Amino acid sequence: MPHHYQRPISNQEIKWYKDPPPEFGHPMLRFFEFDPEYVNLNHGSFGALPRPVQAAYDALSTQIEQNPDYFFRIVYHPLLNDLRARLAKIVNIETDECVMIPNVAHGINTILRNFDWHTDDILVSMNTAYDSIQHAVSYLAKLSVHPTHSQVILTFPASHSAILRQFRSHLEDLSSTRTGSSRIVVVLDSIASQPGVYMPWREMIKICNTVGAYSIVDAAHSIGQETDIDLKAADPDFWVSNCNKWLYSKRGSAMLYVPFRNQHMIKDTVVPALVYPVPGLTVTPFVARFYWNGSADAALALSVDAALDFRKYLGGETRINEYCRALALEGGRRLAEILGTQVMDSPEIPGELTLNMVNVELPVNSKSSGSIYFLLQDELLVRSKVYATIFSHNGRWWARCSTQIYNEMSDFERLGEVLKGACAQL
Incomplete structure (x- = not known):
């Protein structure tokens, strides 16, 4: 039977939690490292690391350096499994349907580059897509064998119902003209970045399903900002979210959800990964592709566990x-x-x-x-x-x-x- 391992809890982390949390507002600034003169109304861009999470990250980093072989060959595997299980519960999926990645752009690039594109395929994006995602779409549209790029132009202010009417009309028009073997692949936002607007992404997925299109959801701003994420009910084909923005983890930590039905499509990652065998623990081929690439800071992903503890301490x-x-x-x-x-x-x-x-x-x-x-x-x-x-x-x-x-x-x-x-x- 495998041993159960827990991440190290430092004295500094314990110190932060010895008293009940203060009221929200400026009293909470004691938990963050901001310059006392600075007012941050831009948390959505880079997040902000709480001091208890920094303490947890430092303790993890120390543990790794004390004995790297012991950590990566014995400890890392169960810690990462426990974290994936915890995140899976938050968004209502199975543990082996989610993996940890550096950021949303990494995840969406991995998904897009694993499609076997044909010239009659159609890749759909929104004009509000984040810059790095637009670059990925533009790159694919310029390959020697590439999909046709079709863009939905959204202008705000706009209502959810207007967005859905325009989105449905756009996809139905594309669907009516495609050949029998062509595919429509849609990249959509759950919460757009600029403008920072909440999108009707669940209904947009349903429209994709109705016309037989693949849905790839850029949910960079969702986890930690939406409280009712149920991916089994929403049923996207792919869903990617950053943990360092609204969930309070260290920068360089994100999650990728691929339902079991689509995991065969992910044949490789941007950077190939490896898994050290651990007695009594196994991973699926899909999960193994994302485990660790041999040079990434493992403590980045594991800081999500401490971030979730901090959010629990605050009241949920x-x-x-x-x-x-x-x-x-x-x-x-x-x-x-x-x-x-x-x-x-x-x-x-x-x-x-x-x-x-x-x-x-x-x-x-x-x-x-x-x-x-x-x-x-x-x-x-x-x-x-x-x-x-x-x-x-x-x-x-x-x-x-x-x-x-x-x-x-x-x-x-x-x-x-x-x-x-x-x-x-x-």
Whole structure:
């Protein structure tokens, strides 16, 4: 029988949990390493590592270096299995349907490059896809044997129902013209990055299923921000999510879900992996392809376990995300009031585009100028030490604000005053 191993719990980690958690808002800043003068309203881009998770990561790193052979040949395997089981439970899948990867771009590239593409295949993406995903799609569309690239152009503000009508019409038109052997493969967002909007991704998967298209869900922002993820019910063909953004793990940790029915399609990974045999423990061929590539920092993925412990200490997923979403809705309205503009919202159901990220229009007249981005970035990051993502969409400039347990309304007010003054100078 295999031994059961647990990740090391350091004295520093125990110290952080000896008292009940403080109230959400600025009292939570004690758990993070932020510059005391900095206001972070951009958690969605890079995440922010809590101090207890950093302590756990450091303890894991020390354990690895104390005896690398012992760790990788005996300890790593059961620790990784336990972590995959814990993540699988959160999103309602089987343990051997998920693996750990460095990031979402790595996962989606792996999926796309494992399709045996033919010239009559169609690869569909959205204009709101993240840059690295758009690059992957563009690369495939330029190969000597490549699929046809078809893009769904979404403009916001828009309602979920309008998005679904446009998406359904686009796929049905493609389906009506394809040949018998051609395939439609769709890359879609669960929560888009720019604009930072919550998409009706479950319904979009159903539309894919109806027309016989493969669905690949870029869920980079989902785990840790959505509280009701049930992948068995949603039934995507592939689903990939970062753990370092909203789930609080170390950067370089993400999960890939491939249901058993599609695992035969993943014939190799971007970087081939290996598994050291452990008595009494076995892995499926699919899981083995992602185990460890021989040079990656194993503690990155295992930090997810400590992140989940931290979230449990805080009160769990519902408590965390109820606070963040309420602040995003209220803070977005306050920021728009300060700027004299508007929140990017659904014209049909207020708030349906917003989870923990809210987009607020900036009072800028210029339609499109890269200099606006750099001028505002310099003002926010260098001079004022407050930041939210700045982007251009649909002929207007916007600020995407991410809310976290360490934010309060005063953070939106500080951002608003800085942006109001900066935009007046443009």
